[in-house]
Amino acid sequence: MKLYDIILKKLGMSSDASASANVARDRLQIIVAHHKNNTFPENDQTVTKIKQDILKVLSKYYPSADFSNVNIQLEKDGEQAMLQIDLTIPESEVVT
Amino acid sequence: MKKEAQVIVVTSGKGGVGKTTTSASIASCLALMGQKTVVIDFDVGLRNLDLVMGCERRVVYDIVHVIHGEAHLNQALIRDKRCENLYILPASQTKDKDALAKEGVKKIIDELKSRFDYIVCDSPAGIENGAMSALYFADIAIVVTNPEISSVRDSDRILGLLASKSFRAENDLAPVKEHLLITRYHPDRVQRGEMLSMEDVVSILSIPLVGIIPESESVLKASNQGLPVSFDNESIAAQAYYDATRRLLGEEVPFRFTEAKKTGFFSRIMDALTTETA
Numbered sequence: 001m002k003l004y005d006i007i008l009k010k011l012g013m014s015s016d017a018s019a020s021a022n023v024a025r026d027r028l029q030i031i032v033a034h035h036k037n038n039t040f041p042e043n044d045q046t047v048t049k050i051k052q053d054i055l056k057v058l059s060k061y062y063p064s065a066d067f068s069n070v071n072i073q074l075e076k077d078g079e080q081a082m083l084q085i086d087l088t089i090p091e092s093e094v095v096t
Numbered sequence: 097m098k099k100e101a102q103v104i105v106v107t108s109g110k111g112g113v114g115k116t117t118t119s120a121s122i123a124s125c126l127a128l129m130g131q132k133t134v135v136i137d138f139d140v141g142l143r144n145l146d147l148v149m150g151c152e153r154r155v156v157y158d159i160v161h162v163i164h165g166e167a168h169l170n171q172a173l174i175r176d177k178r179c180e181n182l183y184i185l186p187a188s189q190t191k192d193k194d195a196l197a198k199e200g201v202k203k204i205i206d207e208l209k210s211r212f213d214y215i216v217c218d219s220p221a222g223i224e225n226g227a228m229s230a231l232y233f234a235d236i237a238i239v240v241t242n243p244e245i246s247s248v249r250d251s252d253r254i255l256g257l258l259a260s261k262s263f264r265a266e267n268d269l270a271p272v273k274e275h276l277l278i279t280r281y282h283p284d285r286v287q288r289g290e291m292l293s294m295e296d297v298v299s300i301l302s303i304p305l306v307g308i309i310p311e312s313e314s315v316l317k318a319s320n321q322g323l324p325v326s327f328d329n330e331s332i333a334a335q336a337y338y339d340a341t342r343r344l345l346g347e348e349v350p351f352r353f354t355e356a357k358k359t360g361f362f363s364r365i366m367d368a369l370t371t372e373t374a
Contacts (some may be wrong), residue, residue, distance in 0.1 A: 019289025
């Protein structure tokens with residue numbers, strides 16, 4: 001970092017994009033927007049149960065896969081719901 | 097014909113953000129401005145309001161005694177010694193989570209409406225029984241929020257509950273009037289980019305801002321003494337609570353205590369040389 005930048009930062013005069021408050025704000029905008037989009041008529045518990053059931057089905061077909069890194073998103077966009085699943089199926093399980 | 101009494105819930109979701117301080121302060125301000133005000137502690141099991149109001153030795157009967165018919169409302173209400181318009185209804189020390197049944201609370205609120213202009217409900221933290229009972233009959237909600245990530249998310253959650261689980265929501269009436277109150281605001285830290293700004297919080301929660309209470313040592317001193325901070329004229333927190341109360345009553349009041357201290361270039365250099373790097 002240049003000396004000038006260091007001095008400015010110390011004087012509290014630089015608007016550092018990585019300033020912690022900006023990080024907090026960006027995180028909140030995602031959390032709150034996600035919450036607003038994800039308002040199903042059912043409550044959050046139902047969505048969690050849906051996710052758990054999906055994992056059970058996947059484990060049935062890929063019994064030795066590790067699903068600790070799976071990402072399941074169930075979101076609502078107006079009248080339509082969108083289900084997105086990101087997971088890695090291990091090579092040994094892929095049937096060619 | 098007496099104007100219809102207004103029920104105000106002071107809530108947040110998050111604990112420790114200043115609900116009880118706010119309930120005591122706003123109730124005191126309203127009373128000092130001539131409004132007959134009662135403030136009710138809705139915690140179930142942990143009393144706090146009586147300490148902040150300084151009437152802990154005068155508590156004989158509480159809200160649950162009244163609900164169970166063991167005491168009349170008059171016997172449980174405690175009149176503040178400093179202001180004749182101000183009354184307190186203490187919480188119960190019971191561990192029974194279902195103690196605050198809807199019908200029981202409704203009866204009390206209806207009776208209070210005939211005697212008071214404002215009924216301030218001090219909600220406990222969380223979204224359990226006490227918190228839900230406190231917000232259920234509200235006409236107005238003051239959502240107390242610290243400029244801090246957990247508090248903002250919890251406030252957002254509480255806003256969702258106010259819009260869906262209140263009496264007004266369940267009966268298709270005009271919605272609860274929501275107001276944001278930012279507490280423990282520190283303009284210097286905001287300027288340094290360490291704290292969410294009031295603009296950030298307002299834009300994330302999207303409800304009207306009724307007040308900004310700056311971080312102030314006077315709040316701890318006040319609760320030590322059992323004196324709502326509003327009675328301390330020197331305190332910037334007290335002045336901010338007055339401004340907020342005036343806005344609640346419909347007045348347009350400019351926001352104070354929101355700007356960082358303007359220091360000269362030289363003193364900033366001295367500060368920078370003598371303080372640690374974050």
